[in-house]
Amino acid sequence: MKPEPAMQVKSINALARGLEVLQILQSSGALTLADLHRLTGIPKASLLRILKTLMERGFIWQRMVDDAWAPSFSLAELAGRMDRESQLVEVASPVLAALTAEIEWPSVLAVPRLTHMEVLETNAARAYFDQIALGPLGFQVNMLRSASGRAFIATCEAPLREAILETLRRSDRPGNRMARSADYVAQVLAETRAQGFGLRDPDFGGDFDRGRAEADDGRESLGVAIRLGHHVPGTLNITWTRRVLSRGRAIELLVPPARRAAEEIARHLMRPGVSQGEITPEAG
Incomplete structure (x- = not known):
């Protein structure tokens, strides 16, 4: 029928x-x-x-x-957040397209939620190295162990950072357990700020909860914050295959274009007439 x-x-x-x-x-x-x-x-x-x-x-x-x-305020806030995130994706998409044409490796645009980063856009389908399937849209990325999450949490405003860390400390997910280690968190924040970009935890193989011994995608990533003054609406991430590029060589080749792309997105968002309302992490 x-x-x-x-x-x-x-x-x-x-x-x-x-x-x-x-x-x-x-x-x-x-x-x-x-x-x-x-x-x-x-x-x-x-x-x-x-x-x-x-x-x-x-x-x-x-x-x-x-x-x-x-x-309700929650409904109005949700609608406002969706508008701001749609604007972020609209601005970032052509920049991501140009980035993958330049570096050939795929990249992702991610935004913060209270317990993780969430993928909003990816240029993986246009990347030369298209065997690296990133996303999908809505994919949840670990906050403290991933390059994207580290780039965000090391750069965002202090009150927001503490709210995220407190939520992660109360989480019962295995992938968030290191949030309860003050030394680990301090080291992550210090290293990321000193570098100016985020890198994956050595034990992070792409899976939210499991370590590299159990789940390893064979990749590395670096994340760069998109900064609007003190506000960070999201991060830009580049991913590559470990067998093709060492971490040191990848940093040398990929950090400069990643930073330029993040700065270009920020410039477009800060143009006169473009709303600069904050994208507030949602519980998730």
């Missing part, structure tokens, strides 16, 4: 009305039941059911002062 064409599939009226109410609240800021009834034409009894459902899901809340309904 052939699937029914999308245009012939019936829409869900209740969902459509709920989305309409949510969109109106997002654009208006706060509205009373009477306001929503006037704007949508939806019966008040139906509106109350929609509003109750949206509130239970955390999308909206109700003020006491006038009983008006308003979109």
Whole structure:
């Protein structure tokens, strides 16, 4: 039996009305039941059911002062973060494309979450050495053991760094256990800052939790922070194969173009008219 064409599939009226109410609240800021009834034409009894459902899901809340309904801060913040990250990817994508044309090795754009870095973009498909499959989008990268994570945590603002480290210290994931070692963390931060870029932990083979003896992708990576003043919206990472390039030779060849690319992304983001709102790490 052939699937029914999308245009012939019936829409869900209740969902459509709920989305309409949510969109109106997002654009208006706060509205009373009477306001929503006037704007949508939806019966008040139906509106109350929609509003109750949206509130239970955390999308909206109700003020006491006038009983008006308003979109939740978390929803607005999520939408804002998605906008900022979309802007970051839009700016970074052509820079990553030019970078891989120059160095031939693949690279990744990653952004911070509270417990890890997350891949937002990669030029791996365009790299000459395309046997290195990076990503996929949404891939979680270890914060303290990866090059990307080290580049970020050594460069970000101190209050944010401490919030991340405290979360990692409470984590029960094997890959985060070294966060509980103050000496290890201090060494990672000192080495990364002295270098000006992040390198993988010697025992990190690409797997979030397992060491190189159990999981080794045969690669090395370096990470460079994208800096907007004191704010770091993300990092740029370059990955290569250990059997082709030694770490020392790779640093010599790849750090300068990686830094230039990160600086170019930052320049584009800081142009007049481009929002410089922070990308805040989300719990994950």
